[in-house]
Amino acid sequence: MKNITVYLDLDGVLVNWLQATLTLLDLDYSDTDLQQKIKNDYNYLDELVGIPNLKKTLNLAGSEFWKNLDFLPWGRNLVKAISAKYPTCFLTSPGLFAEAAKGKMQWQQKHFPDIPIIICRHKNWVAGPNKYLIDDDEGQTTRFALEGGRSWLWPQQFNLLTDEQKVVTEINSVLADLDSFQRNWLVDYTKLVG
Numbered sequence: 001m002k003n004i005t006v007y008l009d010l011d012g013v014l015v016n017w018l019q020a021t022l023t024l025l026d027l028d029y030s031d032t033d034l035q036q037k038i039k040n041d042y043n044y045l046d047e048l049v050g051i052p053n054l055k056k057t058l059n060l061a062g063s064e065f066w067k068n069l070d071f072l073p074w075g076r077n078l079v080k081a082i083s084a085k086y087p088t089c090f091l092t093s094p095g096l097f098a099e100a101a102k103g104k105m106q107w108q109q110k111h112f113p114d115i116p117i118i119i120c121r122h123k124n125w126v127a128g129p130n131k132y133l134i135d136d137d138e139g140q141t142t143r144f145a146l147e148g149g150r151s152w153l154w155p156q157q158f159n160l161l162t163d164e165q166k167v168v169t170e171i172n173s174v175l176a177d178l179d180s181f182q183r184n185w186l187v188d189y190t191k192l193v194g
């Protein structure tokens with residue numbers, strides 16, 4: 001395929017999983033001390049509440065929890081900006097949550113029925129020389145790049161929520177990087193197929 005494909009992560013990039021989850025756990029999303037700890041450590045919440053407790057709480061909330069997650073302020077714009085230029089697909093992990101796959105499918109049907117979705121815990125499995133992942137989990141972006149794709153580590157949401165200009169810059173930077181990735185891919189593709 002002459003075009004690259006862009007994979008867009010959902011939680012933390014497009015939708016506010018964190019706010020909905022903290023609310024369910026009776027934790028204060030606006031607590032700046034908690035925000036700072038989450039900013040510094042991607043797995044802080046897992047350690048704070050314990051994975052069994054997190055699993056139990058989210059499983060009880062059912063697929064509706066995932067279906068009804070709110071967009072982050074830039075979420076819709078990011079989907080539009082990317083999908084207007086490149087074949088785009090949601091690529092999201094269900095984590096350890098039994099209801100997540102169903103709820104994420106429902107979310108996609110509700111908001112973007114024309115954009116395909118892949119639900120896969122290990123995103124590197126769908127990496128390739130013309131595949132580009134935008135994700136806020138450094139473990140995912142690192143493994144994806146290691147297996148031949150290109151990735152963009154999206155900033156932790158608390159680093160963007162207070163600064164609208166930063167969001168604009170981030171979206172423009174990712175679009176510029178995509179353009180360069182597409183150009184390079186065309187050169188490689190032409191070499192391969194003549």
Ligand SMILES: [Mg+2]
Nearest residue numbers: 009011012136
């Ligand atoms: Mg994420």
